[in-house]
Amino acid sequence: MFLPTSLATILILASVVALGPLSTDMYLPALPRLTTELNASIDQVQITLSIFFGGFAVAQLLYGPLADRFGRKSVLLGGLFLFTAASFGCATATTIEELILFRFLQALGACGGPVLGRTMIRDIYGPTQSARVLSMMGTIMALAPAVAPIVGGYMLLVFNWSAIFIFLGVYGAIVTLIIMFKVQESLQPENISSLHPMSILRNYNQLLHSRIFLGYTLCCSFIFSGLFSFLSGSSFVLIDFFGVPEANYGFYFTAVVLGYMSGAQFSQRFGSRFGINKILIIGTSFATVSGSAMLLASLLEIHNLYWVIGCQVFFMMAVGMVMPQTMAGAMGPFSKMAGTASALLGFTQSGIAAIVGLIVGHNHSGTPTVMAASISLMGILSLASYWLIIRPATTEAESTLGKLTDKELS
Structure with a gap:
């Protein structure tokens, strides 16, 4: 068995958290081809992305309470x-x-991978150190989506699109065996929660009435939906509009993922020094400026492939900064229902992303404009979530804690 705090445990948990990105990114180069091979419209093909995030969202509401009752591993x-x-x-x-x-x-x-991988990190490292470890894990797992579109694109040169899903099935089987035999249960007996429906509803009600939880969750969801806007539209924009070959699509996507990795590394390195909220100010500002720059060029009909990719690289730097910090901020105060908190965060994140993806797919105009407009709006909403919800809520919480401390001292 791996030690809970070992690098091996972090690596295997990163591999299960990466199930979501791998399941979308690897077959992105195949989306235009699916329209001909399965005789489907662009709208129908993009539903295969949005339905994934819809299922991703709904199931998380079950995974969280089940994991809080029966343990993470099973x-x-x-x-x-x-x-x-x-x-x-x-x-x-x-x-x-x-x-x-x-x-x-x-x-x-x-x-189950992202929900329970994040939860196990929270179990092992606690509310303070989990932000640093989640940032480290984000950097590691970013290697998978960086490589996935390249692998998927080159597989299409030799095999049918179905080979991509065979690869994912084999990957899933290998990870299952490693988790089964090498990873320990992280839920402590004193933190086991009841599976009674009223207990679950009380936990969700408590989370929904926490402004801190809602603020961090919405900020995370909007920044992720900006990323998903790019996932939904990029293959059609790059391959169909800009004429990028399928095999080369992955290299442009890798440049974007490198932006995410640099943001995650910044978050890991400076998170303890600056704190969660200062990182969020930097990250959400990056997202707003880069998304708006992409939209402005498109509205002016300045269609340049490298400008689109460059703006998305900076947006992804913001994603790498914001997501680990907001996840840690949302789950931090809820040690006895970390699984439920992670599940509700994931449900909101995936649900909003699925809706945004459907809108981008339905309104795709053949140019980058719709994709860029969605990315820009999501950046603005993430910034608004910080200033309008997170900052006031955390300031109020710090003030209340200070008053309680003063009373204790007196």
Whole structure:
């Protein structure tokens, strides 16, 4: 068994958190091809992305309470089994409807990875150190989506698109075996929660009435939805509009992921020194400026591939700064229901992203404008979430804590 605080544990947890990005990024180069091979419209093909995040969102509401009651490991293994089976199901799909169904099932299994991977880090490292470790894990797991589109693009040169899902099924099987035999349970007996429906509802009610939780969750969700806007539109914009070959799409995507990695490294290095909120000011400002710059160029009909990629690199730097900090901020105060907090955060994040992805797909105009408008709006909303919700709520909490401390001293 790996030690809970070992690098090996962080690496394997990063590999399960990466299930979501891998399940979307690897087959992005194949999206335009699916329109012809499965005789489907662009709208239908993009549903395979949005339905994934819809399933991802809904299932998380179940994973959290189950993991708080029965432990992280057993629930995670159940999700991994489903993900593996559904991945092979995707590979056998012969119609777009079948692919949509198996993508939904794949999402139900995959979402256990991010929810329970984050929760296990919170269990092991506590509310303070978890932000640093989540940033480190974000840097590590970013290698997967950086490589995934390149691998997917080159697989399309040799194999059918179904080979991508066979690869994901094999990946899922390997990770399942490692978790089963090498990773320890992280839930402490004193933190086990009741699975009674009223207890679950009370926990969710407590979270929904916490301005701190809502602020961090919305900020995380909006910045992630900006990333998902790029995922939904980039293959059609880069391959169809700018004429990028399928095999080369992954290299442009890798440049974008490197932006995320640099942001995550900045967050890891300076998070303890600056604190969560100062990192959020920097990150959400980056997101707003870079997204607006991409939109402005598109509205002026200055269509330049490198400008689009450059703006998205800076936006992804913001994503790398913001997401680990907001996750730690949202889960930090809730040690006895960390799984439920992680699940509700993930539900909100994936649900908003799924809706945004459907809007981007439905309104795609053949140019970068719709994608850029969505990215810009999500950056602005993440910035607004900080200034209008997080800052006032945390300032009030610090003031209340200060008053309580003064009373104790007197």
